[in-house]
Amino acid sequence: MSVNMRFGPYGGRYVPETVIGALDELTEAYERYRDDPDFLSELGVLLGHYVGRPTPLYRARRLEDAWGIGSGLWFKREDLCHTGAHKINNALGQVLLARRMGKERIIAETGAGQHGVATATASALMGLGCRVYMGRTDMQRQRLNVIRMRMLGAEVHPVDSGSGTLKDATSEAIRDWVTNVDTTHYIIGSAVGPAPYPEIVADFQSVIGIESRAQMLEETGRLPGSVVACVGGGSNAIGIFRGFLDDADVALVGVEAGGEGPSGRHGASLALGRPGVLHGSYSYLLQDPDGQVAEAHSVSAGLDYPGVGPEHSHLRDIGRVTYVNATDEAALSAFLECSRLEGLIPALETAHALAHVRDGAAALRDGGPVLVCLSGRGDKDVDQAGAALGIDASA
């Protein structure tokens, strides 16, 4: 089966000629291995015994009460994946592909550091060299993940251009790839980038949706009324949505970074951007009238990105998914409520999905049980969230 290059008008391969051959090679490798029994069994064993899949489905009863969601609130526990977020599902799949393509060096970009940690982990496991590009601003706010990557043997390369965040790190990773394409596989961390990346990442993440659909049926005897996920580039969201795209009665909701709110800086590409080309694909984008890409803003490094994956742009246009946003402030308070009521410290990215569930509860609960992709845990965020919330370690 051939790999999707476009989602409606979105996607494509808007990259320098130098890497086109490598994209062709990746496309061929993926077509060859996606249904290959040896590949699938190697990945399956790792997902089961190393990542800890299937991840559980958990009913968050205390938040149900606090937020008035009588129809039921369920968490798909990607925070329990090894390394602490869904990113490992994609990183392992791509490292296995890279090895089959004979690549000896892995590069990645990272915002929150979760994709960087996942890629450093997978590279360590496979004995491949790994360099991770990370914006200087993000290295400060996700300091703990920088240390983890270095402990895992990866080289973390600071990026000072632009605002020193995910956009700049991605540009720098692509430049490295353009220069070292013969030896290097670029593991992109979200469902973004030139084709075939958005399809490959979505496919490796679709395990989230496949598992949670079956688990909802088993636990509740029905499908959820709505599925809610945060959207940075959109990999955890597309991963869970893909399990439900054909279930017309299941409402799908993506939550982008509302940042400082509608009049301030934000990361709400789908709500407030217009289509353009960044990092190799045509998709919704925050930009000025001349097409200069705008700097996004979010309290969470993983949602601080002016673009979004092309499949989300298509799902937005055809109306299959509704995209909303949650502000920094709303996310921080949801972060604290989830920690205090459930004993689950969520990632700041994930807290955006929770904030929407809280603030949109009235509309969501009418449809039936609410399923949230709990994309990651918040260990990495304790410095930053603690500072924002006035919680520290002093006596």
Add this chain to the structure above:
Amino acid sequence: MPESGAARLERVFRDAGRPLFVPYVMGGYPDMEASRRHAQILAAHADIIELGIPFSDPLADGPTIQAAGQAALDGGTRPVDVLDIAGDLRDGPPVVVMTYFNTVIAQGARDFLAAAAAKGVAGIIIPDLPVDEAAEVREAARAVGVALIALAAPTTDDARMAEIGTSAEGFVYLVAVTGVTGGEMTMDDRLRALVDRARRHIPVPVVVGFGVRTPDQAAEIGGLADGVVIASEIIRRIGNAPDPGAADDAVDAFGAGVAAALRPYSG
């Protein structure tokens, strides 16, 4: 019907009878007036001017051009202002605009290309628009007499070279190194074989760029190809100059030096 950009470009190669010098000017760097002057100064030495419109996220560019583009944007440079520089050069060498795809489509490719054509722009280079994505833009450009200049790279295989050759017009920009701008090329058997391969598959002139720094290197390239692009080195010299007058002089001297290095190939 005025002469198309493609025809103008191809005529320049024919008439020169030697490899062409294609210097790059980043519009708005170090400021708009200075870049306008540098373009005028280089016009006296150049056969074609490559005029850069800065973009916020230039994926094919190394640190030198990135920084110059960012400085231009910080100074408020807009695409319309850069196109004005092309308008000033109407009586000089043909101008080829270089910018990224999002700049072209932000207000609609048709409008952008029409505005460029109205300023007399002969061609456009879009490094993140590979041949398989380019058909629509190529047609829109052709309709207003602007040539879409294709790029080829060391990683482009023979079949793709031929595909690029089939639709090429004006010239093809052959990237000398696997990498971004601003590195340093070395003249070796690999590069010779690459240029040779490109010329076998591509029916229009082949111009080589990326990593060319000195007049001597330009002359070496001139022995193989139909032209040579120099970009980062010119920006570096502008950046290193102590004042605007010295920058103008540096641009003039460097342009004269490269032009002189290519002259022996005449006739």
